[in-house]
Amino acid sequence: MKRFVQFIAGAICPECKSKDTIALNPSDDEIYCVKCDFIEKRPELKDLKKESEIKVINIQDFKKNRDKNQ
Numbered sequence: 522m523k524r525f526v527q528f529i530a531g532a533i534c535p536e537c538k539s540k541d542t543i544a545l546n547p548s549d550d551e552i553y554c555v556k557c558d559f560i561e562k563r564p565e566l567k568d569l570k571k572e573s574e575i576k577v578i579n580i581q582d583f584k585k586n587r588d589k590n591q
């Protein structure tokens with residue numbers, strides 16, 4: 522089964538400071554970082570969406586691309 526993750530494009534993780542690693546959980550009430558343990562409930566998505574867009578990315582492709590860039 523493929524896993525799809527909604528990434529918030531351009532969002533920077535407040536924990537590890539990585540860009541494009543913040544994803545939304547399926548019910549949209551939590552955001553989390555795919556790189557570290559950061560997780561936040563009921564984020565202020567209004568602020569995030571102001572300058573960002575939601576991208577749906579296959580997590581397998583994301584990891585493939587990330588590994589390629591390292």
Ligand SMILES: [Zn+2]
Nearest residue numbers: 534537554557
């Ligand atoms: Zn992080």
